[in-house]
Amino acid sequence: MEVPKLLNDHRVCLDVTIRVGRKMFSCHKILLAAMSSYFQVMFTSGMKEESDDEIIIKGIQPEMFSVILGYIYTGKNPVNTSNAQDLLSAAVYLQVESLQKLCEEFLAMQIDTNNCVDIWTFAAAYNCPFLSNEAWKYVVENFNTINCLKLQKSFNLTDIKKLLKEENLNVNDEKQVLQFTLGWVLNNNQPESLGQLLIDVRLTLVEKSFLEEILKSHKVVKSDKECQKLIQNAIDTMKSGSTCNPRKEKVFIVLKRSSKLSSVEIGCCSLSQKKWYMLEPNTVCEGGTGFAACATEDSIFMSGGTSVPYSFYKFSVSENKWTRLPDMKTGRHSHATGYVDQAVYVLGGTGVSSEAFMVVQSIEKYDIKQACWKTVLNMEIPTYDSAFATIKSRIYIFGGSIGSLAGVYIKDIQCYDTISNTCTKLYHNLPFTLSLGTACCSNRDIYITCPNGKMIHYNEDSVPSVINETKGSQLMGFATLYHEHAIYIMGGYSMIGETDAVHKFDLSSRKQVQISQLKLPFKKMTNELFAIPMHISRKFLTKEYMTAEESKRKNVSPRWANVRH
Secondary structure (H helix, E strand, O other), X not given: OOXXXXXXOOOOOOOEEEEEOOEEEEEOHHHHHHHOHHHHHHHHOOOHHHOOOEEEEOOOOHHHHHHHHHHXXXXXXXXXXXXXXXXXXXXXXXXXXXXXXXXXXXXXXXXOOOOHHHHHHHHHHOOOHHHHHHHHHHHHHOHHHOOHHHHHHHOOHHHHHHHHOOOOOOOOOHHHXXXXXXXXXHHOOOHHHHXXXXXXXXXXXXXXXXXXXXXXXXXXXXXXXXXHHHHHHHHHHHHOOOOOOOOXXXXXXXXXXXXXXXXXXXXXXXOOOOEEEEOOOEOOXXXXXXXXXXXXXXXXXXXXXXXXXXXXXXXXXXXXXXXXXOOOOOOEEOOEEEEOOOEEEEEOOEEOOOOOOOEOOEEEEEEOOOOEEEEEEEOOOOOEOOEEXXXXXXXXXXXXXXXXXXXXXEEEEEEEEOOOOEEEEOOOOOOOOEOOOEEEEEOOEEEEEOOOOEEEEEEOOEEXXXXXXXXXXXXXXXXXXXXXXXXXXXXXXEOOEEOOOEEEEEOOOXXXXXXXXXXXXXXXXXXXXXXXXXXXXXXXXXXXXOOHHHHHHHOOOOOEEEOOO
């Protein structure tokens, strides 16, 4: 608390003056070197600046240096809408890595269809890998809604080739990709590049008539034999009935389990079509409640539950297939789980005992490569019915129940660090006691939706705070997911019934609305849910969920029907 005072006290141990433009800043070398690699090298590598009392810094504005100096001395986050980009470039220049990280995370939250290309270009120019990756993912997943002409003018040949290779490129069909590629060649006057670009276009998925028209009328194709050969080969391949795999689509995948069913269903919501499809159900695993699930980019891992407390299953999104994996060492339900670096962890929960109620203390780790479980630690506070989320190598457990009596809830936050193999109770607590909440995350931000309708924001750098409050009945069994600066709350049940509603809470406007087009398709059977946004091949989107009314009208079997694409 005393360090910030040094910024304005010009009498205490000052040992260097920094000149930026026409402004002078009195500083302490040790603080500058501690926070900036730029100054650390300057003051420790034998350069003449190491002994100079006055140093001139060029390539940065005095106003930005003043802001950075305030951050170095106080630690307060200075990033806002008006200074984020300038501050990021200055932080990169002076190698203040912690401030650069804050700027990148702030700008990542501002990405939209209008600025995603500019932010990606900016991030790439300043070598900001996190921001560059976030902006690129946004371009890929929102390709349909971004101005194509701006993309064509902003991307060079290397960028376009990278874009065309993207498995997750969000397009209506491959004809759209071909048209975009032809447009880029014309707008950038690079006809010689078309041949190498067409290699990455999935030509066998384009309508045959359109390919034939391109062969006849497109001036670049007509003048390039390599291009003609590629298109003709695609036409000939299509005649034999062969095609390549379609690109993947961004969807919401919802795993549904109920004590009234003897199987586990997976619903898949196509965001582009606003339709629900059924993926391969798990007909071997029993229903029940209290299961836990976590996900990777390609798989969902489901563990435990009241009916099968030792069970452990994997659902492969790329294969649309369930696999039973080795059972857990300790049977449990209502537990926490997380995936970190090729391993799945399960924490706490309630156990299997015929004699008395039992809260499980242990943390188990499933090594995916070795296909085995081992007990790694005990929780500091054994809990069940906690909210949980994973940020990089850490699994956070929020609140939960600690005893057999109803209402014995806590507001503690625990963190299990998978690298140090330690479980600690954090300094900050939740604003109130919590049980049966659900958490989802974006980067380092965690959003906890509570049964009472309140939403809590948690970040390692800030005190947990309530950011939304929706009045209504107490809900359980709902699922939440983060997607494009919004939290989606799906389903849930209470003493007065079950809802199939999907609500969207916009993190920018802090407003919550119901999305009627995304209403859950499941039959109401006191369902418990897990939801996650993922990419899936369109070849699996063939079994469409139908309401009872639609089934009767179309005279097909209830709940889902085969459809052709």
